[in-house]
Amino acid sequence: MSILEIKNLSIEFGGLKAVDDFNLSLEEGEIIAIIGPNGAGKTTIFNMLTGIYAPTKGSIELNGESLLGLKPYQFAQKGIARTFQNIRLFAASTVIDNVKMAYTHQCKESFFECIFRTPKMVEEERKIDERAMDLLKAFDLESKADILAKNLPYGAQRRLEIVRALMLEPKILLLDEPVAGMITTELDDMAKMVRELRDKLGLTVILIEHHMNFVMPIADRIKVLNFGETIAEGSADEVQNNPDVIAAYLGGGYKNVITNA
Numbered sequence: 116m117s118i119l120e121i122k123n124l125s126i127e128f129g130g131l132k133a134v135d136d137f138n139l140s141l142e143e144g145e146i147i148a149i150i151g152p153n154g155a156g157k158t159t160i161f162n163m164l165t166g167i168y169a170p171t172k173g174s175i176e177l178n179g180e181s182l183l184g185l186k187p188y189q190f191a192q193k194g195i196a197r198t199f200q201n202i203r204l205f206a207a208s209t210v211i212d213n214v215k216m217a218y219t220h221q222c223k224e225s226f227f228e229c230i231f232r233t234p235k236m237v238e239e240e241r242k243i244d245e246r247a248m249d250l251l252k253a254f255d256l257e258s259k260a261d262i263l264a265k266n267l268p269y270g271a272q273r274r275l276e277i278v279r280a281l282m283l284e285p286k287i288l289l290l291d292e293p294v295a296g297m298i299t300t301e302l303d304d305m306a307k308m309v310r311e312l313r314d315k316l317g318l319t320v321i322l323i324e325h326h327m328n329f330v331m332p333i334a335d336r337i338k339v340l341n342f343g344e345t346i347a348e349g350s351a352d353e354v355q356n357n358p359d360v361i362a363a364y365l366g367g368g369y370k371n372v373i374t375n376a
């Protein structure tokens with residue numbers, strides 16, 4: 116059975132069909148990319164998959180359970196975590212605090228246990244520290260744990276966003292333009308890290324990205340949107356050679372994005 120089953124997902128804003136009949140059946144451990152021109156509906160799909168927007172039509176099932184009607188924090192509790200197109204860190208907090216804050220929803224300790232710092236509470240804190248440091252290490256941020264998030268270089272801030280999402284212990288990770296603004300060497304590092312996440316943690320990933328040098332080698336499957344509609348789906352080779360995709364996206368104003376990435 117697929118881990119995530121999305122059927123006929125659609126949303127309208129006024130008369131605008133931002134997403135029209137989007138379908139996706141996702142297997143555990145897959146890396147799927149959603150690509151397409153600006154305004155195609157990619158982020159809107161993420162917003163529906165995290166409870167920010169309620170779809171006009173369609174269904175979202177995680178391991179056979181419908182997620183429709185849940186609030187964003189409930190989507191996170193069920194196992195869908197995301198990063199955003201624009202970096203959203205607590206700039207004046209340290210790197211490690213940014214990461215640990217994400218775990219608070221999982222804490223079961225009572226007010227009493229927190230105030231009196233019971234052995235259970237201390238043990239829980241130790242586990243959170245350990246998990247946070249393990250993740251920072253996996254994303255090459257271990258040595259930056261104690262500096263303020265705002266003082267990290269741009270690429271490191273993007274990696275920190277991913278670490279923070281992973282503290283939620285998700286089954287599915289949604290990455291919205293994870294390499295936007297990064298230089299070529301950083302793209303390669305990020306691709307390696309995302310692949311390791313899948314291989315070591317069995318994580319399932321859906322990503323949105325305009326950098327085709329990042330997307331093509333990493334994605335098991337690619338879905339291409341244009342004006343809210345899915346115009347193609349397949350492997351990197353299939354999608355790159357699809358005339359509709361070339362006309363709508365790859366061959367147009369986005370050529371520079373690809374060759375300069």
Ligand SMILES: Nc1ncnc2c1ncn2[C@@H]1O[C@H](COP(=O)(O)OP(=O)(O)OP(=O)(O)O)[C@@H](O)[C@H]1O
Nearest residue numbers: 128131133151152153154155156157158159160200
């Ligand atoms: N809350 C909203 N109200 C009205 N229109 C919206 C809203 N959210 C998105 N849209 C519209 O839906 C369409 C799809 O937008 P979306 O942000 O999903 O595109 P995108 O593919 O992610 O683009 P980009 O690559 O620029 O991020 C656009 O026409 C956008 O203006």
